[in-house]
Amino acid sequence: MTSPVSEQPGAAPANADVAAYAIRLGDDALILSHRLSEWTAHAPQIEEDLALANIALDLLGQARTLLAYGGAFSGRSEDDLAYLREERQFTNLQLTEIENGDFAVTMIRQLLFSCYQHELYRDLESSTDAQLAAIAAKAVKEVSYHVEHASTWVLRLGDGTELSHDRTQAALDAVWPYSHELFVDDELVRRMADSGVGPLPSVLRPAWLGAVQDVLTEATLVLPDDDWQPSGGRNGLHTEGFGYLLAEMQHLHRSHPGAQW
Amino acid sequence: MDTDQQQVAFDALIASDGRVEPRDWMPEGYRKTLIRQIAQHAHSEIIGMQPEGNWITRAPSLRRKAILLAKVQDEAGHGLYLYSAAETLGMSREEMLDLLHAGRQRYSSIFNYPTPTWADVAAIGWLVDGAAITNQVPLTRCSYGPYARAMIRICKEESFHQRQGFESQLQLSNGTPEQHAMAQDAIDRWWWPSLMMFGPPDDDSPNSAQSTAWGIKRFSNDELRQRFVDICVPQAQTLGLTLPDPDLCWNAERGHYDYGVIDWTEFQQVLKGNGPCNRQRIATRRQAHSDGAWVREAAAAYAAKKQAAGATVPVAA
Numbered sequence: 208m209t210s211p212v213s214e215q216p217g218a219a220p221a222n223a224d225v226a227a228y229a230i231r232l233g234d235d236a237l238i239l240s241h242r243l244s245e246w247t248a249h250a251p252q253i254e255e256d257l258a259l260a261n262i263a264l265d266l267l268g269q270a271r272t273l274l275a276y277g278g279a280f281s282g283r284s285e286d287d288l289a290y291l292r293e294e295r296q297f298t299n300l301q302l303t304e305i306e307n308g309d310f311a312v313t314m315i316r317q318l319l320f321s322c323y324q325h326e327l328y329r330d331l332e333s334s335t336d337a338q339l340a341a342i343a344a345k346a347v348k349e350v351s352y353h354v355e356h357a358s359t360w361v362l363r364l365g366d367g368t369e370l371s372h373d374r375t376q377a378a379l380d381a382v383w384p385y386s387h388e389l390f391v392d393d394e395l396v397r398r399m400a401d402s403g404v405g406p407l408p409s410v411l412r413p414a415w416l417g418a419v420q421d422v423l424t425e426a427t428l429v430l431p432d433d434d435w436q437p438s439g440g441r442n443g444l445h446t447e448g449f450g451y452l453l454a455e456m457q458h459l460h461r462s463h464p465g466a467q468w
Numbered sequence: 469m470d471t472d473q474q475q476v477a478f479d480a481l482i483a484s485d486g487r488v489e490p491r492d493w494m495p496e497g498y499r500k501t502l503i504r505q506i507a508q509h510a511h512s513e514i515i516g517m518q519p520e521g522n523w524i525t526r527a528p529s530l531r532r533k534a535i536l537l538a539k540v541q542d543e544a545g546h547g548l549y550l551y552s553a554a555e556t557l558g559m560s561r562e563e564m565l566d567l568l569h570a571g572r573q574r575y576s577s578i579f580n581y582p583t584p585t586w587a588d589v590a591a592i593g594w595l596v597d598g599a600a601i602t603n604q605v606p607l608t609r610c611s612y613g614p615y616a617r618a619m620i621r622i623c624k625e626e627s628f629h630q631r632q633g634f635e636s637q638l639q640l641s642n643g644t645p646e647q648h649a650m651a652q653d654a655i656d657r658w659w660w661p662s663l664m665m666f667g668p669p670d671d672d673s674p675n676s677a678q679s680t681a682w683g684i685k686r687f688s689n690d691e692l693r694q695r696f697v698d699i700c701v702p703q704a705q706t707l708g709l710t711l712p713d714p715d716l717c718w719n720a721e722r723g724h725y726d727y728g729v730i731d732w733t734e735f736q737q738v739l740k741g742n743g744p745c746n747r748q749r750i751a752t753r754r755q756a757h758s759d760g761a762w763v764r765e766a767a768a769a770y771a772a773k774k775q776a777a778g779a780t781v782p783v784a785a
Contacts, residue, residue, distance in 0.1 A: 247521040251760025260541035367766025468529040
């Protein structure tokens with residue numbers, strides 16, 4: 208039985224930078240959790256209804272602690288951040304928001320994201336920010352499972368039937384461009400790196416690429432060219448489908464201002 | 469032992485309130501009845517993910533979203549657990565799903581009602597899970613061992629869901645006037661279908677006598693229904709919500725609440741496939757299954773390749 212995490216973060220971030228940093232990581236987890244939860248009752252087999260809901264729940268738990276922590280700096284709750292911000296205020300990576308597509312798209316997206324999150328959280332375990340270090344230490348165990356789950360499926364799909372191979376290669380070609388944004392260094396992460404709070408994303412890429420490539424090669428998939436590299440999520444620039452996601456997620460909460468649930 | 473002797477041994481086991489295990493001899497009728505009942509139960513868990521899953525992406529707080537996701541995840545787990553119990557009787561999960569998709573095995577008709585508002589999620593937790601527990605607690609003493617053991621674990625989780633549903637309902641009832649109205653509206657729609665979950669009245673329940681004789685069924689439909697009504701009336705008072713039955717009143721002589729006449733025509737209509745969501749639920753289920761066929765085929769092909777190469781492959785999970 209998975210129990211929801213506490214809403215109380217314990218402490219507020221030391222400054223606005225750490226708060227913004229926690230919120231962007233929280234946004235990644237929240238939005239990918241939302242996409243995964245869309246699979247509920249639609250998965251290829253019941254084991255996957257269960258597994259995808261489980262991963263969505265892990266990510267939601269991470270999102271809640273990160274948003275609660277980041278929001279504490281400006282007196283905003285996890286729900287204020289999730290439900291009352293506009294599209295341009297969300298700082299999640301575009302990779303986390305792209306639509307589910309078929310099961311291959313979902314699994315490729317998960318492999319690319321979970322391997323990134325794994326490298327990131329492992330580094331954050333030694334963050335100078337005690338709260339982020341604690342959140343990462345708990346989450347990294349969950350993410351190890353997400354990596355294993357996605358890897359296993361990419362292997363089966365890539366090296367399964369001809370049809371599944373073709374679909375998975377097409378999924379990889381479609382999703383790969385969004386992976387570049389994971390490793391963009393902007394001003395905020397540079398300041399985070401200078402103060403020892405978090406790693407420069409670009410530093411994580413070699414280990415990430417190694418891990419991802421191992422799986423893709425064994426799955427008989429070909430790494431796409433690094434041509435198109437969409438980005439903008441960290442600055443609140445999102446894909447067109449993201450507005451619909453927020454409309455669905457926020458509608459009920461916004462229809463009853465101030466209500467408790 | 470010949471069949472007569474096996475039947476005598478089986479009857480003695482049932483009479484002594486023993487447990488029948490998968491390898492034991494059992495009458496064909498007993499096996500078929502259990503497969504039908506356990507498969508229906510498993511299908512209900514799986515189809516039941518749809519009306520509640522309908523609200524995961526729209527849950528009004530992250531806390532409620534987490535609770536709902538965990539609950540729906542539990543239901544998938546219950547489904548798997550129950551399919552496994554049914555498989556011990558000799559029917560594969562694949563076969564059961566095919567029968568569900570073909571309309572030849574049933575699921576609980578309660579899931580053919582829609583969830584148009586958030587309060588429906590709370591109402592399902594409080595009333596539908598509440599009715600399910602009332603039905604299922606006696607099944608923990610069912611004569612078939614694997615089913616009885618599955619029910620012990622499932623009942624624990626269901627009672628957790630029921631408490632969460634009650635708590636959510638209480639929050640709505642004590643909330644804004646709009647939230648209270650939403651909660652009342654949901655109760656108005658879910659109360660009578662919940663009473664129908666116990667099945668037809670005793671004088672119109674053809675299979676009950678045999679199931680009782682076999683130690684599968686411990687209480688009659690009407691007994692369980694009465695137990696549920698008696699539990700719900702004080703709970704509704706605590707919630708500050710009104711159960712939509714003007715005939716509901718305490719009968720001191722019986723020591724139970726009297727309740728109004730159930731619309732069995734509606735029940736029969738939903739059972740026949742004419743409920744608001746019958747077609748949608750099955751269509752969604754079939755679609756998920758057919759959309760996922762290439763994925764399952766890929767997993768099977770991959771496992772076969774690895775097996776041929778002499779490697780051990782992790783089981784699909």
